[in-house]
Amino acid sequence: MKKRTMYAGDVTAANVNQTVTLMGWVKKRRSLGNLIFVDLRDRAGIVQLVFSADFDQAALDQANSLRSEYVIEATGVVKARKPEAINKNMKTGEIEVEVTELNVLNKAKTPVFDIDDNITASEDTKLKYRFLDLRRPEMQKALMLRSKITMAANRYFDEQGFIYIETPDLTKSTPEGARDYLVPSRVYPGSFYALPQSPQLFKQLLMGAGYDRYFQIAKCFRDEDLRGDRQPEFTQIDMETSFLSAEEIQDLTEGLIVRVMKDVLNIDVPRPFKRIEWQDAMDRFGSDKPDLRFGMELQDAAPFVKDAGFKVFDNALANGGQVKAIVLPGAAQKYSRKMIDKQAEYIKRFGAHGLAWLKVEDDKVAGPIAKFFADSKELTDGLGAKSGDMIMFIADRAKVVADTLGYLRTYYGKDLDLIDQSQYKFAWVVNWPLFEYDEGDERWVPAHHPFTMPNEEDVHLLDTDPHKAHAQSYDIILNGYELGGGSIRIHTREIQEKMLKALDFTPERAEEQFGFLLNALEFGFPPHGGLAIGLDRFAMLLAGKDNIRDVIAFPKNSNATEPMTHAPQPVEASQLLPLGIEVTPEAEAEQEAEADAQTEE
C-alpha cells in the first residue's frame, strides 16, 4: 500500500498535471471504446478514474475485473476533461485521473442495496447492513454534520471556561421518571445499577463542589416505547453553571447556538432570540414548542361568534371553555368536505368533539355552519380571513382547544406549504408552570423535573397551592421542536423538601430516593442552573432529516433491537448466576417459543 496523497473527492482542476494516489471504493465501472472509466468514492466525494489503452494488458484486465465496492488504490495523473465531458454538478467534474498504477486492496460481494441516496431498502435491511448504509453520501454528510456540532460545542464551552467532566453511567435507580435501564451487580448479587436518564443530579453535585461551569457530551438512557425522535440511548449537550441568572444561562446558550450555526451551516443567527411566555405560546400557537416559521396563529373567535346562536359554541363558552380559530390562507378550494371530515375524526385523539369550519367566498361564508353567519363581515374581518380562505374552529375547554388547534396549525402549515424550510427560528419559551396535570395518571407532575426552582415570589405557594407556582425554567425551541431545556435549580434542602412533598413524596421516600442530594444541599450549595440540548435532535434538524436514526451511527430499530448484531440476546445461564438473577419461567417459555418459530421459518 502506498501513501495516499489526497481524498478522491477533493481532486479539482487545481491539481491538473499532478500525480496523485487515491484510495477508495469503486462506485461503478464502465467501458467506452477502449477506455475504462471507474468512479472512485471516498468520504470526500467521487472522482472519475480513466484507464487508457496505453495501459498494459494485464493492468487493463485488472481494471476490467473491478466490481462495485471493491477497495482500490489508484495512482495517476490529473487531467483536465475535454469541454464536452465537463460535469458542472460535481466538485471533481472538470478533471479525471489517468491511472498509471492500480492496486486492489480488497474485494467485495455485490452490495445488498445501492450505495446511493434515495434507496428503497427497508429500515431493517438498512440497519442489518448498516456498514453499507453508512457508506451512502447522505448518511456520511449527516454524521459529519453531527461531528461538527459536537466539535463546535466543545470549542465554545472550552473558550467560555467550562470544565468537561464525565459523570457515571452506573448509577442509582430513580423510578419516578421514565423507566430505567438496570444493570445487575456481581459484587452484590440481586442488586442493580441504573443507567442515567440524564446527568442531572451529578451536575448539580458538581456545582455544589464548586466547579462553577460544567459541560459534557452525555449519553442518556430511557427504557421507553420508541417513536421517530426517541432512541433507548441518546446524547445531550449538557451544561450547568453557578451564580448565574436564567437570562445569563440563556445568553450563554445563545452563544453556543450561534457558534454551531455558523461553524456547521455558515448561517448567521440573530441575537437575542425571541422570548415567548409559556402561556402566550399555548394561547397563540397551541403548543409549548411552536414552529415560528409561519403565522396562522390561534385567534379567540368568541367575540365574533358569541351571538351567532350556534349551540356548540354557546355551550363551550357557557361552560367556561373557549372558541378559537385558525385561518387557512387560500385553502377554501383545496379541502373537500370529505377531507375535513377525516380530519374531524383524527382530532378526536386530542379530546375534540368536532371541527367547525367556514370557507370564505367573496363577502359570504359557506359550509355547514354558514347559516349562523349570514352577516359574516364582523367575523371575517375580526379573524383577518379573506376571500378564498378557510376558517377552522374548535370550541372546548382550553387544553383541548390548544392541543387540537396546535396540531391543525402545524398540519395545515405544512400542507399549505407555508413553511420556509431554509429558516431556523430559535426562540425561548419561558415562565413555565412548575407543575402540569397528568390526565392519564390523574396527578400533578413536574413540568420539567423535581429539582426546578419556583419563581422567587411563588416559593410560598409550595406550601399552599403548589400547582399555581411558576418555575425558573426555559426551553429552547427550533422549528416546532423542543431543542433543549433547562432551569435554575433548587439549592436549599428546605425548598427541595417542600417540592418533593408537593409531589406526594413521604419524608421516608424522599430520603430513600434523594437523601444524598438533600444531605448535600446542607453543606453550602451555590445558586445554580443549567440546560441540556438534545444533540440527536439538533443534528437531525440541521441535517434536514425527520428521524434521529439518520444522525446516529448504530441506532436501534423501533423494537429497541439492533438488527446487525442482534442485540439484545439471551445469554448463558452461567453469565446470570454470579449476578444473582435468573430468567423467569414465563420469559424462558416465551423465548423458546420464539426460537422455535424462527427455526420453522
Place this chain on the structure above:
Amino acid sequence: MKKRTMYAGDVTAANVNQTVTLMGWVKKRRSLGNLIFVDLRDRAGIVQLVFSADFDQAALDQANSLRSEYVIEATGVVKARKPEAINKNMKTGEIEVEVTELNVLNKAKTPVFDIDDNITASEDTKLKYRFLDLRRPEMQKALMLRSKITMAANRYFDEQGFIYIETPDLTKSTPEGARDYLVPSRVYPGSFYALPQSPQLFKQLLMGAGYDRYFQIAKCFRDEDLRGDRQPEFTQIDMETSFLSAEEIQDLTEGLIVRVMKDVLNIDVPRPFKRIEWQDAMDRFGSDKPDLRFGMELQDAAPFVKDAGFKVFDNALANGGQVKAIVLPGAAQKYSRKMIDKQAEYIKRFGAHGLAWLKVEDDKVAGPIAKFFADSKELTDGLGAKSGDMIMFIADRAKVVADTLGYLRTYYGKDLDLIDQSQYKFAWVVNWPLFEYDEGDERWVPAHHPFTMPNEEDVHLLDTDPHKAHAQSYDIILNGYELGGGSIRIHTREIQEKMLKALDFTPERAEEQFGFLLNALEFGFPPHGGLAIGLDRFAMLLAGKDNIRDVIAFPKNSNATEPMTHAPQPVEASQLLPLGIEVTPEAEAEQEAEADAQTEE
C-alpha cells in the same frame, strides 16, 4: 444576586482600586482587633476579604456570623496589602478586598472534613461526601487537568480530519474477553444487552463504512475485580483510521501526545518517540511497559557465572533457562539480609525460587554466594557493578526471570530514588507476539485482541504455528504504564476466520459471536488500524496521582459501589417483572441477611 465580575482566585495587584463582586465559599474567618478577615475560595483560588470597622454594625455582625463553607457574594474594592502582609506564596497574596457589601447566598453545616489537600479522611468517607471532597483544590486541579486533556484531544483530532462518532452503549454480549455488564431488555424479556468493553468492532465497522478517520471519547465497561487503576467504567480516547500504516498511526498519535503535553503541562516532548521491540523490552526491562526514566537494565549474567560452580545457576542454564541480573547502584549498605529475605519471599508470586545477591565491596563481593566468586572482577566488570553496588540475580525460565527482575527493577528504582519524577518518557513497544500463553487457563490467548493483523510475512503461520506469529500491534508506554495500545486490524474474512480458528473457535461459535463482522468483511473493507489511550490513566499520570479515582469525578470504591448514592441497590420486584428476570432465592436470602445486619448496627 449580583453579577460576578471575576473569580476570587484571579484577583491580583492588577486589579487594585477596582470594585469587584466575587462569589464563593468561606474557607475561614478570623478577627484581628476590629478587623474581620475571610478567606474566600472559588475554583480559581483563594482571596482574602477584609471587613473594616468602617462597615456598619449590622454588616459586621453578618460577617461575624460567617462559618466555613457558607456561600457568599462579596462586593468590595481591591487594595494593595501592606508590605509586611504580602504573601508571596499566593497568587492573590499582594492584595485584599475591602468588602463594602456582603450577601450570604447559602449556609452550610460544618464540613465532615477540612476542604484542604492532605486530609486524612478514609476513602469511603471521601466518596460518601464526594461533593465536599471535590471542593479540595487538588481534586479541582486534577479534574481540570483531565478536562484539558479531553479538550486538547478534541482539538487535535478535529484538526486532523477525524470525525467524532458515538458508538452504542447497549450492544451485544461477547463473553470471550473480560466479564460484560449486562442490561436486561424489556421488549424481549429474558434477553440482554451488554455494555461495551470498548468500541472496537463498531469503529472497525465505521472504517468499513468509509469514514476514514474516527475518534471518540468513549466510555467502556468491564465487570472485573478492581485495583488501583481499574474502575467498572473507564474512558478511552479512541481512534481508528483507514489506509494508514502502523507507523503513520503512531505518528498521528505522537502528534496527539505532543499537543496534550504542550496544552496541559506546557512541556515540549521530543519526537519521534523511542521504539522498542517487544522482545527487547522483555529482555532489557523484564516488562512490556518499561519505565524508561532510569536504567538498571536486566543483564545476561550467564557468561560471567557459568563457570562459577553455583548449582542453582548451573541448573537453570542446563534446563534452557537464564541467569540475569540487575545492579543496584550504591545499595550495598542500604539493604540488610532481612530485607532481602523478605523480598525473596515476596517474589515467589512471580514463580521465582530464590533471590541470589552479591554486595560489591572494593574489589571483592560479599553475601551468601560470594564464595563462588572469589575472583569477581570479570563478573563485576561484566555487569558494570562498582564498589558499594549490589547485584541481584534470578536464575529461572525466561518468563519468571523477566517478571521477577522486571518487578525488582521497578521496586528498587523507586526505593533508591533513581527516578526523575519530573520526566515523561513516552515510547512505543512494537513487534508484539500475536498470541501469549495464559498460564492460568493453559491456553493461547491474543496478546491484544482477536482482530489484530499478523505481520504480513507471518500470516501463513496462522495455519501452522499461530503462536509463532508476530502482530502489527503497538503499545504506547509512559513511565512504566501502558498508556494505550493499538494495531493494524484484520480486514478480510479469510484471515479473520483463521485467527478465530487459531483461538479454538468452532465455525459455529465464530458465526454466533462475530458473524456480523465476518459478514461485513466480505463487502469491501479497507485496510485499517487504530489505537485507544486510557484517558483515566493518562490524566492520573499527568496529575501525578497513583489512583485513577483521583481523576474521576464520581468513581466507585473497591467493591464497585458508590458510597454517596449507595448504587447498586435492590430494586422493586415490579421493576424486574417486565424484564423477565427475578432475583434468585439465594441472592434474596443473602440480601435479607445483609439488611438485617445493617439494621442491627
